[in-house]
Amino acid sequence: MFNPLKQVLSKLTEERYFNLKFRLILLNTFFAIIPLGIVITITYLWIYQIVHDDFRNNLKWQMEETRHSIEFFISERISALRFVSSSYPEEYFTDEKKFHRLFSDFKREFEGIVDIGVINSKGIQTLYIGPYQLTGRDYSQAEWFKDMAMRTVYVTDVFLGYRKIPHFSIVIKKELSSKDFRLLRVSINMDILQKLLSNLEIESQDDIFLVNRDKILQTNSKLFGNALEPLKLKVTIEDDTNHIKIYEYDIDRKQAYLAYGTIKNTPWILVALIRSEPYEKIPSFFTREVTMISIFSIALIFFVITTSINTLVNRVQKADYEREIAIANAEHADKLASIGRLAAGVAHEINNPLAIINEKAGLMKDLIEYGDITQNKEKFLQLIGSIQDSVVRCRTITHRLLSFSRKIDKTTEQFQLNEAIQEVIGFIVKEIEAKSINVTYDFQDNLPKITTDKGQLQQVLLNIINNAVDAVDMGGKIEIKTELIDNNRIRILIKDNGPGIPKERLKHIFEPFYTTKKKGTGLGLYISYGIIKKLGGDIKVSSEVDKGTTFSIEMPINFETERSK
Amino acid sequence: MIDKPLVFVGKIIADFTHEINNHLALIKESAGLISDICKGKKSIDKKEMPYVVESLEAIENQIQKSVNFIGYFNRFAHRMDNLKSSFKLSSTVEELFELLKRYSSRKKVSLKYDIPESLPDLENSPFLLEFAIFYAIDSFLKKSKPDTNITVTAKGENGFVKLTVKYEGDFTESINQEIWQISTIQEILSLTNIKITSNDKVVNIEIPV
């Protein structure tokens, strides 16, 4: 009887507790990881920002440096040429020997000068010193010459010119008279610009170059063509900005930075494109470390949560199990106690006829002692008859007790429900009579025999009828009704006219440990409920304050077949 | 788990009713004798009077015995009321032995006990203790030979009452009844703090005071 219960319990509970554990672990881990995730994300974004800012500042600074060095390079030469042009006597610009000396001095002081020339106001190169034969060359149609009408200093774009080598020129104008002027022109190879650019530290994927305002490359670009080719990069470059500008730029779906700045006194714009993502180095380092720490933390969190929840749920499970066992034990204790009470009550009943026998036998002895025996023969026979009747009475009681003892450890049997109810009433007839309770029966006569655990059903009925007996006042009424619901079910109604149960109490009535009685353990109805459910039946209660309470028990006619379904 | 105690209760009730029925049979016989003496005569012969008185005294004696026996049974039945109560070991053993007399005498085994009155009262389940003792006696009776003894002795020992159920005699080879496993009994007794151990012809029961 106990083992199947144990099995069902353990099966049920294992699944239930596993689910509970699973959910708790998941939920706890999830909520423990959320703050970790937030911290990691914030830190990542923060570090990302710092690294990027740092990178931009560094880039800006390097660009400034490079721009500065180019500007310095150009302005140094411009100043020197200006000085030469304005302060050297005029013969230095007409006499080839002197001009040669001037050039040698100049070239010694300033790196990168390829050649030098003097061009008169008509555009004819009157003097030239350099590796090429350019004396007498007419520049009157050259763009730069035309521009010189408006200016005193001019730094040209890089161009091939007559020499077919990319170079640029610095031209200084000297007004000789109101209509006459002379131009001093030096050529510098583009290489020197390239060299200046290489001061900027860049990775192999990165690029730095000069373009003019028409986006013609002025130096060789690694990625976007050689000098004098148009820039193969779609980019808008704002003109004449003194600051270095830095943009984020997507190139081949890869993040890059584009930085540029104009170079003073020249037509050039310094452009750098950084694709090497040096700022990625720290985040990736960060990512690796943080991932390691995160994985470790999550593992730790998971471990701690799993262990603690495991312990917790196991403890809950154990407590629940112990409680169920305690209830099962209480149920057993209850059963034993009711068996004991019934047995004691029945045995007690034997005392009455025994007392009668005792008195009759005593009276007969008295008659022999005190009276005239010869006259008392009839009386004797009458007394003996009475003794024999009492013996019969005793026997009916012992017979009842014997059949009870045989049934004690049996479970299901087939019996008449109405008779079983009468038997229950028989057990507590004393209590009923003591309170002058009027018990009425409304039994359906043609009820089929019911197959179930008679002892347990009787235990429940006894419990409920006992409650009714306790509930009603002296002279109260208890009505017991049986009826067939359908082919498979029988209903038993037990109605009393006691004080009734208020609604708020009614809903707790089948809960364990609930009691309204001062002495009760509160297990009665809870156990009754469990028993009826176990027997495939149902138990309901309805009550109205001051009117009474009705218990309705529905039982399957055949518990075995009902169960096998 | 409850089935074994129920078997025990069932056996006690069955034996009790049989015993009472025996008593009733005796009463009935005595009454029958008186009835026979009276019937068919105008008056009772003085010579037969001693038989009548004797029979009436037999009835009265029997009634007294029955009442005492019912008393024991009643006490036993109320042992099931609570799983914990205060009780005297000697009184539980006394009533159990009275109720088991029929069982043991059928097996021709004499039950004896010697429980010192000085033992402290126990706070435990008297029913389960009786069940434990019943188990011990029952396991011996199921394989006992006639004209043997089972004795129950008890002594107090540092916080425990130690009860010894001892079988004196040989066991029969032909056992036709299931003897319960001690482990089952131990499991049932785990509801209380009563400990039970057994070896061959001795069962020891330990109850904390």
Place this chain on the structure above:
Amino acid sequence: MKKAKVLIIDDEQELVTALTERLNLRGYDASGVVSLSEAINFIKQIPDVIILDIGLQDTDGLEVLKRIKEINPSIQVIMLSGYGDTERINKSLQSGAFDYLIKPVDIEDLVSKIDSAKLKKEESI
């Protein structure tokens, strides 16, 4: 000393008649009733001793005891009880019962208790 006037209240008719007769044989003025309504008439005649079954069917013996004591506290009541009904025995003793006897009673015990109950009643008057 005059033998006591005794009333026996028990719902077992057979027992009541046998006991009444046995007491009468011993010289007591005994009468017996099986119900409370009958008993009332007899109580009015003020018996010395009432023998009262504790487990009456129609009323609780304890209630009857209390009512007897209300009507006339000098009436001594001896309770008859079944085995093991210690709770109700104690209650009845608290409620003023003279003594109690366990069924089935030994007639000699009963007689001696009736005599001492009568003595007590006379002392109390």
